[in-house]
Amino acid sequence: MSLHIEARDGEIADRILLPGDPLRAKYIAETFLEGARCFNRVRNILGYTGTYKGQRVSVMGTGMGIPSISIYVHELLESYGVTKLIRVGTCGAMREDIQLRDVLIAQGATTDSSIIRNIFGPAINYAPLADFDLLRTAYKKAREHNLSVRVGNIVSVDRFYDEEIDNKKLTDYGIMAVEMETAALYILAAKYKAHALGIFTVSDHLLTGAACTAEERQTSFNDMIRIALDTAVSE
Numbered sequence: 001m002s003l004h005i006e007a008r009d010g011e012i013a014d015r016i017l018l019p020g021d022p023l024r025a026k027y028i029a030e031t032f033l034e035g036a037r038c039f040n041r042v043r044n045i046l047g048y049t050g051t052y053k054g055q056r057v058s059v060m061g062t063g064m065g066i067p068s069i070s071i072y073v074h075e076l077l078e079s080y081g082v083t084k085l086i087r088v089g090t091c092g093a094m095r096e097d098i099q100l101r102d103v104l105i106a107q108g109a110t111t112d113s114s115i116i117r118n119i120f121g122p123a124i125n126y127a128p129l130a131d132f133d134l135l136r137t138a139y140k141k142a143r144e145h146n147l148s149v150r151v152g153n154i155v156s157v158d159r160f161y162d163e164e165i166d167n168k169k170l171t172d173y174g175i176m177a178v179e180m181e182t183a184a185l186y187i188l189a190a191k192y193k194a195h196a197l198g199i200f201t202v203s204d205h206l207l208t209g210a211a212c213t214a215e216e217r218q219t220s221f222n223d224m225i226r227i228a229l230d231t232a233v234s235e
């Protein structure tokens with residue numbers, strides 16, 4: 001056990017999907033995994049392990065924001081020896097050429113979080129990056145399923161409601177979308193020599209105001225989930 005995860009040794013697979021919403025974890029386990037068993041209920045951050053295409057895979061919520069995901073990813077890496085972590089998140093599109101329900105893959109995760117400064121000090125602006133092998137595999141799997149995905153830079157912000165952020169500047173420099181956790185996932189995975197990737201479904205659009213319902217957010221992101229699971233079990 002670790003402080004926030006009550007699983008016993010061996011109950012968590014070495015590869016795990018990480019949605020922010022614990023109910024999305026439950027949905028993934030019940031819909032896509034065979035023989036899924038719950039290994040965590042602490043704080044209702046639900047976690048499950050089952051099999052997908054014959055291989056053990058886990059899925060667990062991370063909560064919202066960098067402080068929350070940092071706790072769970074740290075404990076998964078430090079106490080449970082997880083080696084492949086794939087975030088399956090929602091995001092807000094920031095560009096006109098990206099639509100509701102599009103699937104995006106974060107090659108990089110720009111951030112305004114103090115996590116970079118806290119770790120590296122004021123002189124270094126570390127660039128959190130996806131694991132190249134996972135990224136390449138996810139892209140290939142998407143193409144095999146005839147799904148179009150976009151690969152590029154996203155921004156992991158500290159505040160969901162942020163009136164001060166300059167979104168226009170971020171999009172001018174190629175940022176596709178906004179979410180709240182991936183920079184920390186990539187940094188922690190790098191520290192522990194693990195492999196991490198963030199895959200997203202666009203749940204709302206910052207320019208048009210279009211949005212999926214809360215229920216759709218929880219359940220309607222099957223394309224992203226299939227890509228993530230196929231990537232998790234490859235090699």
Ligand SMILES: O=P(O)(O)O[C@H]1O[C@H](CO)[C@@H](O)[C@H]1O
Nearest residue numbers: 019020021064089090179180
């Ligand atoms: O849907 P999840 O995976 O939680 O991701 C996004 O949704 C939450 C905000 O509504 C933040 O956690 C953000 O990163």
Ligand SMILES: O=c1cc[nH]c(=O)[nH]1
Nearest residue numbers: 090091092178179180
């Ligand atoms: O963090 C997020 C997630 C979805 N949509 C947003 O606008 N922000």
